[in-house]
Amino acid sequence: MHAKLQAAIDSIDFYQVTYPEDACIIVADTERVIAYKPGKKVDLKVCVGDPVDKYRGTTTEKALSSGRFIREERSTEDFGMAYIASAQPIFEGGQVIGVISAILSNEKMDHMRLLATELSSSVEEMTATNEELAKASVDVSNRLEELSRFSESMTGDIQQINAIVDLVKDLAMKSKILGLNASIEAARSGEHGRGFAVVATEIQKMSQSSTESADSITNQLESIKQAIDQVNESANQIAAFTQQFSTSMYELTDAYKGVNSTAEKLMHISEVKN
Template sequence: MVAELQTKMSIFFKAVNQSLAIITFDPHGTILFANQNFAQLIGYSSEELEGMHHRQLCPEAFVSSPDYKNFWINLGHGVAFHDKVERITKAGSSLWLDAMYTPVLNEEGTVEAVVKIATDITEQETVLQQSASEFRIVVEEMTASTNEVHEASLTIAKNMEALNMESDGVKKNIEQIQSIASFVKEIAARSKILGLNASIEAARAGEHGRGFAVVANEVQNLAQTSEEAADNISDQLKNILYSVATMIEKVKEITSKIESNTTSIEELNEAYNHIAATAENLTVTH
């Protein structure tokens, strides 16, 4: 029974050793053993790997970071690690692995070794990074376009605000002109009455008032013309005032829509930034 179990275990470990890349470290990161599969992936022989330190297979940026120190501290405390990792081959190229680091404990519960089982995912990671890079470029272009629209919207909003202020000024000027036209109309009405009274007095004066009658008649004619001109100006000013008021309302409506669009653009920009951050996280390594 024991012999049969040992045979089955031997077959199992032989199969694992033949199909997976396996490397073993002491608790401090020194390589104790690397099978043929791992040696072929990394470009060294199994004999060359024995005695090397784990850091010699890692990118310099990772080795010099606090994450690397914590990585081995955690393994030394018996905490397993599983993630995609970047390693450097003997030729200096990047090798991407789906790696599982498993601390091996002795009878006292102390870590005596760390076994790493890895699968080569370099091809998949290369495609992923290229896709993420292209995606970031697209997002950056979309963000730039959105920023241009945002800036244009802000400029239009400012111009609309200035136009609104100028329109208010025009409206006030027209109202002042209307009051002047009303005043002219009032004077014309008084002049008509004055001319009428002068005509009556000229008629009473008979032959002596004939010259005065001509002047009185001209005063009435001038008053009538002034009154008609004042009415005409007042009507035109009313039309202009209505158009200006309508324009002011339209400007306010457009300004409101632009402000709403500006808020939407800002929200869209935030979404782009979130997407870019997500794409960046796809390529985070240990």
């Protein structure tokens, strides 16, 4: 047996403990397995003396036949467990005389990839939800601005109506004075002013009715104005909260993007590179 192969066999325990994870070690010459050290849990059930051709297509066989270092992530197809294998050819005089391989379970890597994938998926969903909420809050803010403009327009209309009501009150007052004067003149005219007295009475009634109607309109307009003021105040409070909420959503979206970036880095780290 070549001295280098014997040295590899003699050092197989040392090679195994240098790995931070549970691992099994295989040493083979160009024809067959010459040493095998199973791990505590990682055991491919390789037997010493097995021909290398039995494991054709494995990382160990490929490194032996190609004469180069190979690291691969393999599925459960070959040995019933998913694993990560690293195989280093052993040379003597420029010729490949054997290979030493280390096989580690990739359970933790798979678990980390799964967590990273789930995290990335969750972050994408939360980011999409936050963006929708932010857009909705902007839409609410726009609607509130429209409501505020409408309220301002109604306030202006109320002021114009109040001006008209004031004019009606003024006319009613003048009509009342006119009716009083007419009543006085009718009284002075005696029998001849009786018809004029009826007209004067009707003018005073109309004046009183107009004044009462104008007062009623004024009171109703004041109630409407107070309601509009309350709506404006509530709208302004909601608009301020919506703006703050929208800002918070965008900040949260940025934070989610940072988390997603971390998840992508985790997935990148968990990839096995040759």
